Amino acid sequence: MSRLRQHPESHLVARIGWLRAAVLGANDGIVSTASLIVGVAAAAAARNDVLIAGVAGLVAGAMSMAAGEYVSVSSQSDTEKADLSRERTELRANPEFELDELAEIYAKRGVEPTLARQVAAQLMAKDALTAHAHDELGISEITTARPVQAALTSAATFSAGAAMPLLMVVLSPATMLVPIVSAASLAFLALLGAIGAKAGGASVLRATVRVSFWGALAMALTAGIGRLFGAVV
Numbered sequence: 001m002s003r004l005r006q007h008p009e010s011h012l013v014a015r016i017g018w019l020r021a022a023v024l025g026a027n028d029g030i031v032s033t034a035s036l037i038v039g040v041a042a043a044a045a046a047r048n049d050v051l052i053a054g055v056a057g058l059v060a061g062a063m064s065m066a067a068g069e070y071v072s073v074s075s076q077s078d079t080e081k082a083d084l085s086r087e088r089t090e091l092r093a094n095p096e097f098e099l100d101e102l103a104e105i106y107a108k109r110g111v112e113p114t115l116a117r118q119v120a121a122q123l124m125a126k127d128a129l130t131a132h133a134h135d136e137l138g139i140s141e142i143t144t145a146r147p148v149q150a151a152l153t154s155a156a157t158f159s160a161g162a163a164m165p166l167l168m169v170v171l172s173p174a175t176m177l178v179p180i181v182s183a184a185s186l187a188f189l190a191l192l193g194a195i196g197a198k199a200g201g202a203s204v205l206r207a208t209v210r211v212s213f214w215g216a217l218a219m220a221l222t223a224g225i226g227r228l229f230g231a232v233v
């Protein structure tokens with residue numbers, strides 16, 4: 001067995017990508033829906049109105065997350081495709097120049113020039129495009145980005161988060177709606193922050209405090225605005 005394979009620590013960065021996206025989506029769902037609910041409820045609306053606002057908020061938020069994610073992943077993938085196709089053309093048209101270019105990149109990173117040229121030549125002999133994509137363009141994997149999948153995942157995680165404060169509206173007595181939705185949402189946020197931090201190997205306390213602070217701030221703001229408008233209208 002090679003030494004590399006005995007390497008004991010598991011690296012967390014790879015796991016962080018999708019987990020981070022899922023936690024962020026659910027966070028967004030909780031914060032925006034809970035704030036909406038607290039704001040409408042603070043304006044002394046009936047439970048039914050609060051529920052309608054909350055459900056509309058869930059759908060609107062999920063759609064906006066999906067659209068945003070779709071556009072962002074698509075344009076990222078378009079840019080990568082264009083970069084790769086330009087690079088492919090350059091490699092075909094001017095291989096010598098491309099070899100120099102790659103060798104120079106390694107030399108700049110500290111590889112001795114003759115060796116840098118050898119490394120570049122060997123990598124390019126195996127797969128020139130991958131070598132240039134990785135070290136020149138910073139595209140580490142030539143993957144097919146999946147905008148639809150990303151959009152669906154964002155919408156689903158947002159909805160799952162938004163469902164938590166909505167459920168609290170249904171469960172809590174009408175007079176206790178604002179305190180129960182606020183407290184439960186903060187608890188959900190803290191729990192989610194802790195799970196995300198734990199899985200990512202980061203500080204659980206710091207993550208929990210951070211997410212709870214922003215959640216509390218959002219709800220305090222909408223509650224204040226709801227109360228203000230409720231008194232005026």
Ligand SMILES: [Zn+2]
Nearest residue numbers: 098101132136
């Ligand atoms: Zn190149």
